[in-house]
Amino acid sequence: MRKPLIAGNWKMFKDNDQALELVRELAPLVEALEDVEVAVCPPFTTLADVSRLIAELGAPIGLGAQDVYPEREGAFTGEISPPMLKALGVDYVIAGHSERREIIGERDEFVAAKVRAVLDAGMTPILCVGETLEEREAGKASAKVEGQLRVDMAVVEAGEIPGMVIAYEPIWAIGTGKTATADDAQEMNSFIRRWLAGAYGEDAASSVRVLYGGSVKPDNASELMAMEDIDGALVGGASLKAADFAAIAKFKA
Ligand code: PGA
Numbered sequence: 001m002r003k004p005l006i007a008g009n010w011k012m013f014k015d016n017d018q019a020l021e022l023v024r025e026l027a028p029l030v031e032a033l034e035d036v037e038v039a040v041c042p043p044f045t046t047l048a049d050v051s052r053l054i055a056e057l058g059a060p061i062g063l064g065a066q067d068v069y070p071e072r073e074g075a076f077t078g079e080i081s082p083p084m085l086k087a088l089g090v091d092y093v094i095a096g097h098s099e100r101r102e103i104i105g106e107r108d109e110f111v112a113a114k115v116r117a118v119l120d121a122g123m124t125p126i127l128c129v130g131e132t133l134e135e136r137e138a139g140k141a142s143a144k145v146e147g148q149l150r151v152d153m154a155v156v157e158a159g160e161i162p163g164m165v166i167a168y169e170p171i172w173a174i175g176t177g178k179t180a181t182a183d184d185a186q187e188m189n190s191f192i193r194r195w196l197a198g199a200y201g202e203d204a205a206s207s208v209r210v211l212y213g214g215s216v217k218p219d220n221a222s223e224l225m226a227m228e229d230i231d232g233a234l235v236g237g238a239s240l241k242a243a244d245f246a247a248i249a250k251f252k253a
Contacts, residue, residue, distance in 0.1 A: 008239025030060060039061065039092055067097070094125075102171065115152055131171065167212070
C-alpha cells in the first residue's frame with residue numbers, strides 16, 4: 001500500500017527563527033495523524049536547525065530540501081550536494097520544480113542528473129512534472145509530462161521506483177489560486193502511473209506515490225485527496241500556515 005505524503009514546499013520564505021516557529025506550531029497538529037507522512041521542505045539556510053528541532057521534539061515530520069546540485073563535491077560555488085543534505089538528516093529532495101525549470105532555466109537532462117544523485121545519496125527525489133496553460137489548451141499536457149518523465153527518469157531502474165515520489169504540478173495552477181479539477185488531476189496522475197507501468201512494470205508503478213500540487217488549500221484538498229491516483233500533495237502557499245497545512249494532511253490521515 002502507498003502511504004500518502006503531504007509535503008510542504010516553503011520556497012523562499014521563512015528565515016531561521018520563523019522556520020523554527022512554524023515547526024513548533026506544526027508539530028502538535030500532526031502528532032496524532034496516522035497513515036500519512038508529513039514533510040516540510042524549508043530553505044537550505046534553515047535545514048540544520050529545523051532538523052535538530054524535529055529530532056528534539058520527536059515530531060513525525062520528514063525533512064526535505066527544495067533543490068540540490070548533482071555532484072558529490074567540487075568547485076561549484078554556491079551549490080549544495082546530496083551528501084551534505086543527507087548528513088543533515090534530509091529525507092526528500094525536490095527535483096525539477098517548475099520555478100527552477102521556468103525561472104532558472106533548468107533542463108530535463110539536469111533534472112535527471114539530480115534525480116540520480118539524490119537516489120545515489122540514499123534520499124527520495126520528489127520529481128515535479130507539469131504543463132503550462134498554453135500546452136494544456138493546445139491538448140499537449142500529457143505529451144509534455146510524458147516527455148519530462150522520459151528524460152528525467154531515464155537514469156532510474158525499475159527497482160528504484162518505489163523510492164521515488166512524482167508530483168504532478170500544472171504550472172498554471174501554482175501560486176495562482178487556480179486548481180486543476182479533481183478529475184483533471186486524477187486523469188494526469190493516472191496517466192503518470194500508466195506510463196510508469198509501461199516503462200518499469202506494474203509492481204513499480206503501483207508502489208510509487210504520485211502527488212498533486214498547485215494551489216492546494218484546506219477547502220479544495222478533500223476532493224483532490226479522495227482521488228484514487230492522488231497519493232498526497234505538494235503544498236506551497238498553504239504550507240506556510242501550520243493550521244492550513246495540518247488541515248490538508250488530515251484528509252489523507
Ligand atoms: P502552491 O505551490 O501550493 O503555492 O500553488 C505549489 C508548489 O509550487 O509546489
